Amino acid sequence: MALPPISSLRDIAGLADALPVADAAAAEAARARQNSLTKPPGSLGRLEAIAEFMAAWRGTPRPEIWRAQALVFAGNHGICAQGVNPYPQEVTAQMVANFEAGGAAINQLCAVNGADLDVIALDLDRPTGDFTEGPAMSEVECLDALWQGASAVDEGADILLLGEMGIGNSTVAAALAAACFGGPVAEWTGPGTGADKAGIARKIDAIERGLKRHAALIGDPLAVLAALGGREQAAICGAVLAARAARIPVLLDGFICTAAAAVLHAADKRFLDHCLAGHVSAEPGHRKLLAAIHKRPVLEFDMRLGEGSGAALALGIVRAALACHNGMATFGEAGVAQA
Numbered sequence: 001m002a003l004p005p006i007s008s009l010r011d012i013a014g015l016a017d018a019l020p021v022a023d024a025a026a027a028e029a030a031r032a033r034q035n036s037l038t039k040p041p042g043s044l045g046r047l048e049a050i051a052e053f054m055a056a057w058r059g060t061p062r063p064e065i066w067r068a069q070a071l072v073f074a075g076n077h078g079i080c081a082q083g084v085n086p087y088p089q090e091v092t093a094q095m096v097a098n099f100e101a102g103g104a105a106i107n108q109l110c111a112v113n114g115a116d117l118d119v120i121a122l123d124l125d126r127p128t129g130d131f132t133e134g135p136a137m138s139e140v141e142c143l144d145a146l147w148q149g150a151s152a153v154d155e156g157a158d159i160l161l162l163g164e165m166g167i168g169n170s171t172v173a174a175a176l177a178a179a180c181f182g183g184p185v186a187e188w189t190g191p192g193t194g195a196d197k198a199g200i201a202r203k204i205d206a207i208e209r210g211l212k213r214h215a216a217l218i219g220d221p222l223a224v225l226a227a228l229g230g231r232e233q234a235a236i237c238g239a240v241l242a243a244r245a246a247r248i249p250v251l252l253d254g255f256i257c258t259a260a261a262a263v264l265h266a267a268d269k270r271f272l273d274h275c276l277a278g279h280v281s282a283e284p285g286h287r288k289l290l291a292a293i294h295k296r297p298v299l300e301f302d303m304r305l306g307e308g309s310g311a312a313l314a315l316g317i318v319r320a321a322l323a324c325h326n327g328m329a330t331f332g333e334a335g336v337a338q339a
């Protein structure tokens with residue numbers, strides 16, 4: 001199905017009742033196949049669970065990945081005026097050019113794991129507002145970015161990988177996580193691209209001031225997205241929703257990507273049922289965030305690059321799970337006796 005029209009941020013929470021759910025029959029058939037393969041039941045561990053997850057969302061007992069789409073959304077942030085990042089915002093556009101030229105880590109990981117990469121730059125010459133001074137985006141701007149994300153999803157894809165690029169967006173991610181899930185700001189805030197102790201202190205101070213300014217919005221996650229988020233965060237939300245409408249499983253990347261998607265979880269816990277956490281990053285808030293949204297990461301490789309790199313690496317594990325699921329012989333086919 002196509003994603004239903006969204007004319008206001010308030011429309012989003014109600015979509016949870018309209019979007020597809022996991023196909024229990026396909027999952028059960030996949031589980032039965034796993035138990036008939038030439039191995040002790042459960043011996044492939046989480047590979048079996050991943051195969052069943054893919055079956056449930058693709059609606060077939062033997063899912064395959066013919067097309068994996070990777071989307072990297074890029075945006076710039078007004079909060080950088082508060083000195084929260086050691087790099088200038090020009091780096092965002094420079095890295096987008098690097099992605100397009102094939103020179104980044106995400107290019108290599110997509111190539112080796114079989115994903116088609118699309119990079120979407122979102123008004124890089126027009127940063128969002130400084131959320132310590134006012135809202136980062138108006139509702140119209142937020143919805144526009146959300147629809148750009150939704151429109152970028154290929155409904156013919158079998159799996160979607162999501163990532164981001166944006167100087168200052170680790171501050172945005174920490175702000176969204178703190179606003180949606182509570183707790184001390186310091187527990188959500190890390191070095192990002194390499195902030196030192198003083199830089200982290202500036203990030204914490206900026207987030208605390210932003211939360212105070214927008215305190216009336218706490219409890220309304222989509223309003224929080226507009227007030228504290230960025231265009232790439234809104235686009236990630238749009239892509240997650242469009243993928244759900246098309247029954248496409250999603251691999252989330254690290255802290256920043258997960259914090260964006262977690263806004264949807266805060267609005268309705270069902271929104272991320274079709275999502276896997278590709279990895280847990282070394283950014284301090286990510287493990288805490290995954291616990292809050294009840295996601296166990298596929299990998300733990302101490303990565304903190306962003307770009308969708310952890311999701312692209314995890315794609316190899318998903319492909320391995322399906323190769324075993326679809327390619328192994330059953331006991332009957334192999335003539336192997338069962339206990």
